[in-house]
Amino acid sequence: MNSAAPSEEEVLRRLESFGKKIANLVLSGKEPYIEIPVRSLSNTVWDPVNRILKLGPRKARRDFFSLRESKKFMQTLLMLSIIIRARREGDYPTIRDLYYTGKHTIVYKDHLGRNRKEETWDTQTESDSVIRDIEVATGLLREHMGIMHDAKGKIVGNMIIRSKGYDIDLSRMGSGAYAIPPNPDRLEIVKVEAEYVLVVEKDAIFERLNEEEYWRRENCILITGKGQPDRSTRRMVRRLWEEYNLPVYVLTDCDSYGFYIYSVYRSGSISLSYESERLATPGARFIGVAVTDIDEYKIPRNYIIKATDTDLKRAKELLSYPWFKSKAWREQLKLFLRRKEKVEIEALSGHGFKFLSHNYLPEKIESKTWIE
Numbered sequence: 076m077n078s079a080a081p082s083e084e085e086v087l088r089r090l091e092s093f094g095k096k097i098a099n100l101v102l103s104g105k106e107p108y109i110e111i112p113v114r115s116l117s118n119t120v121w122d123p124v125n126r127i128l129k130l131g132p133r134k135a136r137r138d139f140f141s142l143r144e145s146k147k148f149m150q151t152l153l154m155l156s157i158i159i160r161a162r163r164e165g166d167y168p169t170i171r172d173l174y175y176t177g178k179h180t181i182v183y184k185d186h187l188g189r190n191r192k193e194e195t196w197d198t199q200t201e202s203d204s205v206i207r208d209i210e211v212a213t214g215l216l217r218e219h220m221g222i223m224h225d226a227k228g229k230i231v232g233n234m235i236i237r238s239k240g241y242d243i244d245l246s247r248m249g250s251g252a253y254a255i256p257p258n259p260d261r262l263e264i265v266k267v268e269a270e271y272v273l274v275v276e277k278d279a280i281f282e283r284l285n286e287e288e289y290w291r292r293e294n295c296i297l298i299t300g301k302g303q304p305d306r307s308t309r310r311m312v313r314r315l316w317e318e319y320n321l322p323v324y325v326l327t328d329c330d331s332y333g334f335y336i337y338s339v340y341r342s343g344s345i346s347l348s349y350e351s352e353r354l355a356t357p358g359a360r361f362i363g364v365a366v367t368d369i370d371e372y373k374i375p376r377n378y379i380i381k382a383t384d385t386d387l388k389r390a391k392e393l394l395s396y397p398w399f400k401s402k403a404w405r406e407q408l409k410l411f412l413r414r415k416e417k418v419e420i421e422a423l424s425g426h427g428f429k430f431l432s433h434n435y436l437p438e439k440i441e442s443k444t445w446i447e
Contacts, residue, residue, distance in 0.1 A: 080260035080353075081219055087162045089213045090220070094155055107139040109151055112211045112349065119348040121397040126357040128343040128398070130211065146193075147205075153177050153195060154205045158220050169223040174202040211349045218258035218306065228255035228308030229278075231285050232296035237263040245296075252285055252297075259311045267319050271440070272296045274312055274359070276327040276336055280420050280431075289432045296321070303336060306347070309354040312340060316356045323356050324445060326436070329364035330382065330417035331389035334399075334408070337361045341447075342398040360445035362436065364420055366410045372435065378422035382415045403446045 081089070100107045111134060112118070118131040137144040137151070157176050161168050168176070174196070181193045196202045206217055217224070229252040234245045238256070242265060245253050256262065273295050275281040281299035284290070290297040296315060300308035316323050325340050327333030341359040343351030365371075369379065382390075393399045394408050411417070423431045439445060 081215065083162070086215055086219050086221075087159070089215055090155065090159050090162065090209075093209070093213050094152070094159065097152065107148075109137045109148060109212070110134045111137065111151075111208045114207060114211060114346070114349065116345055119345050121342075123397070125352075126342060126398070127351040127355045128345065128348040129351060130349040150177075150196060150201065150205050151208055154202065155209055158206075158209065158222070162221055167221045167223050170203060170206065170217070171199065173206065173222065174199040177202060216306070216350060216353060218260065218310070221258075223257050225305075226255055226257045226307040227301045227305050228299065228311065229253065229281065229301075230255055230296065230298045230311060232290040233268040233294060234296055235265040235267075237265050246291065250286060252281075255298075255307045255311050257307055259307055259314060264314065264318065267296070267315065267321070268294070269296045269321060270294050271322040271324060272298060272312060272315050273362075273436070274323060274325045274340060275299045276302060276325070276333055277420060278302075280326070284432055287429070287432050289436075293437065300336075300340075304339060306350065306354060309340060309356075312359070313354055313356050316358055323359040324362040324440065325359055326362050326420065327364070328417070328419045329366055329368065329411075329422075330419075331386050331393055331408075331411065333364075334361075334393060334404075335389070338393075338396075338398055360447050362439050362445045364418060364423070365446060366407045366414065369414070369416065369418060372423065372426070374418055374422050375425040378425050379416050379418055382411070382417045386417060387412060387415060401447065407446065 097107050097109060112130050113133040113135050114130070118133040120129050120131045122129050137148040139145055139148050154173065154177055157173055177195055179195055181195065183191050183193070185191050206222065210217055231245050231248050231252040236243050236245065236253075238261070243253065270293075273290075275284065275297065276299070278299050278301040281297060284297055289295075298308065298312060312323060315321050323340070325337045327336050337359070340356055342357065343355040347354070368374070390408050390411050394405065399405070399408065420431065423435050426434070
């Protein structure tokens with residue numbers, strides 16, 4: 076699978092082509108409609124060959140002359156026109172900009188001659204949903220369309236990138252790290268000298284490892300998405316795996332939510348399955364903390380936390396997902412449900428603050444005791 080980003084010319088061509096199909100229906104006297112792939116769990120399928128979640132074949136049809144679908148039809152065209160205008164003018168609006176630009180009141184008369192008002196959209200949830208519809212209909216990510224959003228990922232390591240003509244050495248960030256931009260595809264990766272990528276769930280652990288310069292000692296790239304990762308962080312991880320064949324290891328808490336965060340990096344997410352081919356990293360390996368590590372590494376009892384009912388319910392859901400069907404993952408999840416216990420990455424500090432960076436991580440990677 077090659078997930079290379081389309082050129083700016085290709086982005087504009089696809090957006091305009093989508094609009095022209097609708098215009099041609101109108102000009103030929105036919106009823107205008109839009110077909111949008113359905114974004115739902117029921118239309119999300121597991122691709123066992125490529126090991127990612129994908130959007131299924133079902134599509135929803137929006138007819139302009141349907142009372143139920145006409146508003147959504149017009150919202151889609153309104154948002155499409157705003158995005159095309161921004162691309163033609165070289166602008167980079169935020170998703171909030173798009174919401175406000177398209178938000179206005181339409182005044183009209185009903186069949187009895189009474190004045191009526193209708194908002195183009197009432198909340199940003201509506202406009203965001205339309206943006207996602209345009210993504211799946213055109214096969215373009217919003218990042219490719221120049222739409223900006225809050226990015227939270229950070230990266231540091233033996234790597235040089237080029238952004239807007241400036242070379243940035245990610246090994247010379249001091250105590251800080253480079254903030255991954257909303258569209259990592261606009262970054263040129265000039266040089267990478269690393270043996271692997273370590274993705275850390277928690278920002279605090281990332282900061283500790285960065286302060287210790289773990290990445291320099293172990294010659295790796297260190298990345299965090301600060302919990303549930305945003306699209307930009309996932310895309311950066313994918314690029315390093317795909318373009319440089321770097322092994323990717325993911326470190327999370329030992330709980331059902333940490334396990335799911337790993338699966339988002341590896342297989343994609345249910346809500347954004349249409350993006351998996353660009354954002355998922357099928358080769359990602361779970362390096363821990365695993366349920367079996369509680370005994371294997373003799374985690375002190377005072378560091379072990381009782382799992383909540385929500386934790387256990389989530390673990391049962393993971394067991395039902397085909398991307399958690401491997402023997403190793405079934406053993407971990409069943410053990411989690413039996414023990415009804417969880418631990419955080421920080422629990423490894425029970426053996427000393429440097430145990431994580433000097434013992435646990437190097438030993439896991441060297442002994443190849445990760446989970447896939």
